[in-house]
Amino acid sequence: MSHHYIRFNDVHFTYPNGYEALKGVSFLITHGEKVALLGLNGAGKSTVLLHTNGLLMPTSGEVNVGDIPVTKKTLPIVRQSVGMVFQNADDQLFMLTVEEDVAFGPLNMGLDGAEVDRRVVSALESVGASDLRTRSPFRLSGGQKKRVAIATVLSMEPSILVMDEPTAELDLEARRQVCDIVKSFHHTCLIATHDLALARELCERAIVIADGRVVADGPVAEISADFERSIICR
Numbered sequence: 001m002s003h004h005y006i007r008f009n010d011v012h013f014t015y016p017n018g019y020e021a022l023k024g025v026s027f028l029i030t031h032g033e034k035v036a037l038l039g040l041n042g043a044g045k046s047t048v049l050l051h052t053n054g055l056l057m058p059t060s061g062e063v064n065v066g067d068i069p070v071t072k073k074t075l076p077i078v079r080q081s082v083g084m085v086f087q088n089a090d091d092q093l094f095m096l097t098v099e100e101d102v103a104f105g106p107l108n109m110g111l112d113g114a115e116v117d118r119r120v121v122s123a124l125e126s127v128g129a130s131d132l133r134t135r136s137p138f139r140l141s142g143g144q145k146k147r148v149a150i151a152t153v154l155s156m157e158p159s160i161l162v163m164d165e166p167t168a169e170l171d172l173e174a175r176r177q178v179c180d181i182v183k184s185f186h187h188t189c190l191i192a193t194h195d196l197a198l199a200r201e202l203c204e205r206a207i208v209i210a211d212g213r214v215v216a217d218g219p220v221a222e223i224s225a226d227f228e229r230s231i232i233c234r
């Protein structure tokens with residue numbers, strides 16, 4: 001009865017404007033796997049990620065997190081299991097101080113003050129941002145913001161970490177830091193990225209999506225090399 005896997009079963013999704021962004025996506029990511037989701041702009045990567053914690057619901061097909069089907073009813077439990085780091089950290093930070101942002105999730109889960117505090121300390125420490133605790137999230141560098149955004153998710157102690165382009169727009173040092181944070185997360189990860197070096201460093205498996213369909217799925221070295229070749233040789 002592991003809750004640490006994600007299963008997509010023939011997921012179709014049509015946006016309200018009528019655009020079908022997912023055209024039958026199926027995969028199973030098992031406990032502890034780190035998987036890169038590769039694909040060109042507009043392929044459907046973010047749309048897939050938004051289905052993992054019910055921010056979007058399939059038009060048809062099913063998404064399961066562990067043995068729990070993602071439905072309106074199961075959203076609270078699904079969102080405790082699946083921690084989503086958005087591409088843009090500004091979408092994740094909205095309180096006056098870093099500590100309030102990091103405490104937001106645990107408070108919402110109804111945890112008591114001492115436990116919330118323990119989680120804030122631990123999450124900030126694990127992203128190397130303890131010194132930013134009382135700062136305003138809006139006055140941080142891009143790399144600091146990204147680390148704090150990750151802390152707001154880690155404080156909920158998710159069993160699955162989902163990240164959308166986590167290194168986009170980061171400098172090399174911030175990229176390194178994000179990489180190390182993901183490495184120290186020892187549960188299931190699904191990472192949408194253009195950064196093939198990152199995919200190879202962090203993930204053992206890659207899934208390629210093109211025009212709303214899974215077109216490749218396998219060991220990261222092989223799949224990312226094929227993906228690179230397919231773009232260069234077009």
Ligand SMILES: Nc1ncnc2c1ncn2[C@@H]1O[C@H](COP(=O)(O)OP(=O)(O)O)[C@@H](O)[C@H]1O
Binds near residue numbers: 040042043044
């Ligand atoms: N809110 C939306 N309304 C309509 N179409 C959208 C919306 N969001 C994304 N799309 C379209 O869905 C497709 C997949 O988008 P997305 O999942 O963001 O791709 P990726 O993350 O791989 O770049 C694209 O063609 C995009 O234009």
Ligand SMILES: [Mg+2]
Binds near residue numbers: 046
């Ligand atoms: Mg995207």
